[in-house]
Amino acid sequence: MTKTSLALPLTPFLVVLLAACGQQPDGAGGPGGHGGSPPVSVAPATQREVQEFDEFTARLEAPDTVEVRSRVAGTVEAVRFKEGQLVRKGEPLFTIDTRAFRAEVARAEAQIAALKTQAELARTDLARSEKLVSANAVSQQEIDQLRSALRSAEANQKGAEAALVQAKLNVEYANVTAPVSGRTSRANVTPGNLVGVGDPVLTTVVSNDKVYAYFDASEATYLKYMRSAKPAATAVQMGLSNEQGFPHTGKLDFVDNRLNPATASIRARAVFDNKAGQFTPGLYARVKLGGGSSYQGVLVPDRAITTDQTRKIVLVVGPNNIVQPRPVTPGALIDGMRVVDGIKGGELVIVDGLLRAMPGAPVTPQVLKVDDKGMPIPAAPQGQPGAAPAAAPASAASK
Known part of the structure; x- marks a missing residue:
C-alpha cells in the first residue's frame, strides 16, 4: 500500500521533469547548432586553367599486313625462316622446285x-x-x-x-621473299606440299616499325577538332589495357572522308612509333586527344552535379548556410572534376549529403580539404590514428 501511494504523486512530476530535459535554448538544437540542420560535406569550386581532352577506345593495326602467296605452281622445297622472326624486305621465305x-x-x-x-x-x-x-x-x-x-x-x-x-x-x-619488313606468322605449308598460284596463304608478314590506332569519334567531337587550324597535328596519347594512364605519345595522321550515318561517327587514326616492338596488332588500347587550346574554367566534383527534371543543377551553400540550387551547363570531365558554367570559383558546393539538402533550407556544412586538382579528400574517421580534426562549418569559417 505504501509503494502504491508514493507512485501516484510522483508520476506528474516525472512527466514535467522529462519534458524539461527535452527543452533546449533557441538555436542550440541539432547538429552544428542550427536547430537540427542536416550535416553535409562541401568543397569549394576550383577555377584553373583547363586543357580539355577526349578519350576513345581503339584497336592497334600494322601499317602493312601482307598475305604471302605463291605466284607460281609447284612443290615447296624448303621453308627458309623461323616462325615469328623478324625479316627484312627481300629476304627468302619459301623455295619452290x-x-x-x-x-x-x-x-x-x-x-x-x-x-x-x-x-x-x-x-x-x-x-x-x-x-x-x-x-x-x-x-x-x-x-x-x-x-x-x-x-x-x-x-x-x-x-x-x-x-x-x-x-x-x-x-x-619460285624463290618466295618477304614483300615488306616485319614479323612473320606461322608457316602454313611445309616442304613437300604442292601449292598453286595464289593458294594457299603461305604465311603473313606484318610491319612493326610503326603501329596505327584506329578509333571512332562522334560527330560533335569531329566538329570540335575540325575547328583547329591543323587537326592532323593533334597530339594523341595512348595506354594499353595493362598500363596506368597514357604513357605513349603519337599524332593524329588520318581522318576519314565521311561520317557513318548509321552510327553518326567517323573513323580516325593515330600513328605511334614501334621500333621497340612493344605494340602488337590487334591489341585493345585507350587513346586521349587534346581538345585544342587551354582556357580558364570552373570545376566541381562530378558527383556534386544532380538532375532537376530536365536540367543539371549544383547545390550551393549560400549566406546563412541556406541551400541554393544553381543550374549549370556541364562540360568536359577531367580527373573526376567536371567543367561547369554557372558557378563561380570559390563557391561552396555540396558533394556529399545531397539527399539531406533541401533547396531554401539551412544545412550544417563541413568543408572538406581538397588536393592540388580541386578534388575533395575524404576526411578520416574521428578517433583513428592520423585523423585530421573535423573541418569547421562554413558559417564559423566565415567569421
Missing part, C-alpha cells in the same frame, strides 16, 4: 635462236630481191611477200623473247 621453270627458260632461249635465224634469212632474201628489181627480174609482189615474211619472223622473235622473260620470272618467283 624450279626445274620445270628452268627447262622452260632453256626452251624459250632455243626458240629465240631459231627465230633469229629465220629473221636473218628473210632479211637476206629481201635484200637480194631488191637488187633485182631494177632489172625486172623480180616482181613487186614477190618483194612484198619477202617483206611480210621478214616482219613476221621479227614478230615471232619478239614473242619468243617475251616468253623467255616470263620463264625467267617464274624461276625468280
Whole structure:
C-alpha cells in the first residue's frame, strides 16, 4: 500500500521533469547548432586553367599486313625462316622446285635462236630481191611477200623473247621473299606440299616499325577538332589495357572522308612509333586527344552535379548556410572534376549529403580539404590514428 501511494504523486512530476530535459535554448538544437540542420560535406569550386581532352577506345593495326602467296605452281622445297622472326624486305621465305621453270627458260632461249635465224634469212632474201628489181627480174609482189615474211619472223622473235622473260620470272618467283619488313606468322605449308598460284596463304608478314590506332569519334567531337587550324597535328596519347594512364605519345595522321550515318561517327587514326616492338596488332588500347587550346574554367566534383527534371543543377551553400540550387551547363570531365558554367570559383558546393539538402533550407556544412586538382579528400574517421580534426562549418569559417 505504501509503494502504491508514493507512485501516484510522483508520476506528474516525472512527466514535467522529462519534458524539461527535452527543452533546449533557441538555436542550440541539432547538429552544428542550427536547430537540427542536416550535416553535409562541401568543397569549394576550383577555377584553373583547363586543357580539355577526349578519350576513345581503339584497336592497334600494322601499317602493312601482307598475305604471302605463291605466284607460281609447284612443290615447296624448303621453308627458309623461323616462325615469328623478324625479316627484312627481300629476304627468302619459301623455295619452290624450279626445274620445270628452268627447262622452260632453256626452251624459250632455243626458240629465240631459231627465230633469229629465220629473221636473218628473210632479211637476206629481201635484200637480194631488191637488187633485182631494177632489172625486172623480180616482181613487186614477190618483194612484198619477202617483206611480210621478214616482219613476221621479227614478230615471232619478239614473242619468243617475251616468253623467255616470263620463264625467267617464274624461276625468280619460285624463290618466295618477304614483300615488306616485319614479323612473320606461322608457316602454313611445309616442304613437300604442292601449292598453286595464289593458294594457299603461305604465311603473313606484318610491319612493326610503326603501329596505327584506329578509333571512332562522334560527330560533335569531329566538329570540335575540325575547328583547329591543323587537326592532323593533334597530339594523341595512348595506354594499353595493362598500363596506368597514357604513357605513349603519337599524332593524329588520318581522318576519314565521311561520317557513318548509321552510327553518326567517323573513323580516325593515330600513328605511334614501334621500333621497340612493344605494340602488337590487334591489341585493345585507350587513346586521349587534346581538345585544342587551354582556357580558364570552373570545376566541381562530378558527383556534386544532380538532375532537376530536365536540367543539371549544383547545390550551393549560400549566406546563412541556406541551400541554393544553381543550374549549370556541364562540360568536359577531367580527373573526376567536371567543367561547369554557372558557378563561380570559390563557391561552396555540396558533394556529399545531397539527399539531406533541401533547396531554401539551412544545412550544417563541413568543408572538406581538397588536393592540388580541386578534388575533395575524404576526411578520416574521428578517433583513428592520423585523423585530421573535423573541418569547421562554413558559417564559423566565415567569421
